[in-house]
Amino acid sequence: MAAAFAPPLPDSWPNGLSSRVRSPEGRALGSPWPASARSAPGGEVVVGGVGLAEVADRFGTPLYVLDEAEVRARCRAYRAALPHAEVLYAAKAFLCSAMADWVAEEGLGLDVCSVGELRLAAAAGFPPQRMLLHGNAKSPEELRLALRLRVGRIVIDGLAEIPRLAALAIADEPQRVLVRVLPGVAAGHHTAVRTGVTGQKFGLSIEGGDAAEAVSRVLAQPSLALVGLHCHLGSQITGVEPYLAAIDRMVTLLAEIRDRHGVQFPELDLGGGHGVPYLAGDPELDLADFARRVRERLASACAEHGLSVPRLLVEPGRAVVGPAGVAIYRVLAVKHGTDGRVFVAVDGGMSDNPRPALYGARYQARLVGRSSQAEPCEVDVVGRYCEAGDVLVPGAQLPGDIRAGDLLAVPVAGAYQLSMASSYNLVGRPGVVAVRDGRARQLIRRETVEDFLSREVGR
Ligand SMILES: Cc1ncc(COP(=O)(O)O)c(C=O)c1O
Numbered sequence: 461m462a463a464a465f466a467p468p469l470p471d472s473w474p475n476g477l478s479s480r481v482r483s484p485e486g487r488a489l490g491s492p493w494p495a496s497a498r499s500a501p502g503g504e505v506v507v508g509g510v511g512l513a514e515v516a517d518r519f520g521t522p523l524y525v526l527d528e529a530e531v532r533a534r535c536r537a538y539r540a541a542l543p544h545a546e547v548l549y550a551a552k553a554f555l556c557s558a559m560a561d562w563v564a565e566e567g568l569g570l571d572v573c574s575v576g577e578l579r580l581a582a583a584a585g586f587p588p589q590r591m592l593l594h595g596n597a598k599s600p601e602e603l604r605l606a607l608r609l610r611v612g613r614i615v616i617d618g619l620a621e622i623p624r625l626a627a628l629a630i631a632d633e634p635q636r637v638l639v640r641v642l643p644g645v646a647a648g649h650h651t652a653v654r655t656g657v658t659g660q661k662f663g664l665s666i667e668g669g670d671a672a673e674a675v676s677r678v679l680a681q682p683s684l685a686l687v688g689l690h691c692h693l694g695s696q697i698t699g700v701e702p703y704l705a706a707i708d709r710m711v712t713l714l715a716e717i718r719d720r721h722g723v724q725f726p727e728l729d730l731g732g733g734h735g736v737p738y739l740a741g742d743p744e745l746d747l748a749d750f751a752r753r754v755r756e757r758l759a760s761a762c763a764e765h766g767l768s769v770p771r772l773l774v775e776p777g778r779a780v781v782g783p784a785g786v787a788i789y790r791v792l793a794v795k796h797g798t799d800g801r802v803f804v805a806v807d808g809g810m811s812d813n814p815r816p817a818l819y820g821a822r823y824q825a826r827l828v829g830r831s832s833q834a835e836p837c838e839v840d841v842v843g844r845y846c847e848a849g850d851v852l853v854p855g856a857q858l859p860g861d862i863r864a865g866d867l868l869a870v871p872v873a874g875a876y877q878l879s880m881a882s883s884y885n886l887v888g889r890p891g892v893v894a895v896r897d898g899r900a901r902q903l904i905r906r907e908t909v910e911d912f913l914s915r916e917v918g919r
C-alpha cells in the first residue's frame with residue numbers, strides 16, 4: 461500500500477529519541493507509534509509503508525509487525541547521542557536473527573543472558589567479541605559456551621560465580637569480566653523490575669561489602685581480567701536523576717578500589733532501563749539529556765576523586781525495539797455485561813503480552829482497516845485465555861460499533877511481549893513480520909499444533 465502522502469496519525473509525532481514534543485515543564489513526551497505510522501483511506505494504518513490490515517490479512521492474526529527503519533533509527537540515535545560510549549542492545553527485549561543483524565549492522569553490541577540468546581546471536585553471525593553475558597544463575601553450559609566463543613565480557617553476579625568461572629577460563633587468555641554492583645538506587649515502572657537495591661536476587665551490595673569483596677577475589681584470579689563495574693537500576697525509567705545518583709555511588713566505589721588495590725578500571729556499565737511512552741503524551745527518557753548529564757556527572761565525579769574517566773557502556777533494550785513493534789489482533793467476540801461493561805475479546809492476550817497481567821502495564825488500542833463514524837465508547841479489550849485477568853487494555857476508547865471481525869492495533873509491542881510469550885492454552889505464539897519501504901517480510905512464523913506435537917516423545 462502506498463503511504464507517500466498519507467497524514468501522520470493524530471497521536472503520532474517524531475517520537476522517542478528525538479523528543480521534539482515537550483510538557484510545559486520541559487519533559488520529553490512521546491508518541492506510541494513508530495515515526496513512519498500514517499493514516500490511510502478506509503481506516504487503514506500504514507507502518508513502514510505497509511498497511512496493517514493488509515499484513516493481517518496476508519499473514520493472519522495475532523501478528524507482530526516490526527518497523528525495521530524504526531529499530532535502525534533508534535540504534536543510530538544511541539550511537540549519535542553517545543559517540544564515545546559502547547551501546548549494547550539488551551536481547552531479552554526481543555531477539556531473532558534479523559534483529560541481531562540490524563543491531564550488528566548499526567554498530568551496537570549485544571547483551572545476552574542465556575545459552576539460547578548466545579547461540580541464536582552467534583548463529584546469526586553476531587560477533588561474540590561484541591557480546592556481554594549476564595545472569596544471576598549462569599549454568600555451567602552458559603559459562604563454557606561464552607568462554608569457548610570468547611564473548612567480550614561476562615558480568616559476575618555473585619561471589620560463588622567467581623571460582624567457577626575462574627576454573628573454566630584460561631590464564632593465558634584471561635576472560636574480561638565486570639562485577640555487577642547494587643548502587644542502592646532503584647527505579648522503574650514496577651517493583652518486579654527494580655534491581656539496583658538489596659532485597660532482590662541480582663548483584664552485589666556496596667553497603668554489605670560484597671561488591672568490594674568480589675572485586676578483591678576477581679583481581680586474585682589470573683584467568684579473569686576485571687575491566688570494570690556494572691549496575692542496572694531497573695526498567696522503564698523516564699528520568700535521568702537515578703542514573704546520576706548511581707554514578708556517584710559507583711565512582712565512590714571505584715575510588716575505594718583504587719585506594720585499596722591501586723587499580724583503575726577502563727569501563728563503567730550503567731545497564732539499561734530507558735523508558736518509552738506507551739500512551740500518547742507519556743513521559744520518556746530524553747536520550748540527549750541523558751547523554752549530556754551522564755557524561756558531565758561521570759567526568760565531575762571522577763575528577764573529584766582523581767580518577768581517570770572510564771568508558772561508558774549502556775544496555776538499552778525496550779528503547780531500541782519497543783516502539784518499533786505493533787501487535788495486530790482480530791476481534792473474536794463482543795460481550796455486553798449486565799453491569800454495562802463491554803468486553804471486546806481478541807484472538808491474542810496474556811500469552812503473547814503478559815505485561816498487563818504481570819505489571820498492570822497500560823496500552824492503547826486502535827481500530828484499523830475500517831473507518832467508523834460511531835461515537836467512541838469505553839470497553840475492556842480482553843484476551844482469549846482462560847483467566848479473568850487476561851485483560852489487554854482496560855478502559856480502551858473504541859468506536860461504539862466495534863464488532864467481531866474487526867482488527868485492533870496495539871502499539872509499543874516490540875519489547876518484552878513476544879520475548880515473554882507462552883504457549884498457554886496451546887494457542888501458539890504469533891508470527892513476526894518486518895516492514896520496510898512498503899514491503900513486508902515474515903521473520904518468524906506462527907507457532908502451530910504441529911510444533912507442540914513435535915516436542916512430545918514416544919508418540
Ligand atoms: C542487566 C540488564 N541490562 C539491560 C536490561 C534492559 O533493560 P531495558 O529493556 O529496560 O532497557 C535489563 C532488563 O531490565 C537488564 O536486566
Ligand SMILES: N[C@@H](CCCC[NH3+])C(=O)O
Binds near residue numbers: 552653696815819
Ligand atoms: N519484562 C519487564 C522488563 C524487565 C527487564 C529485564 N531486566 C517489562 O516488561 O517491563
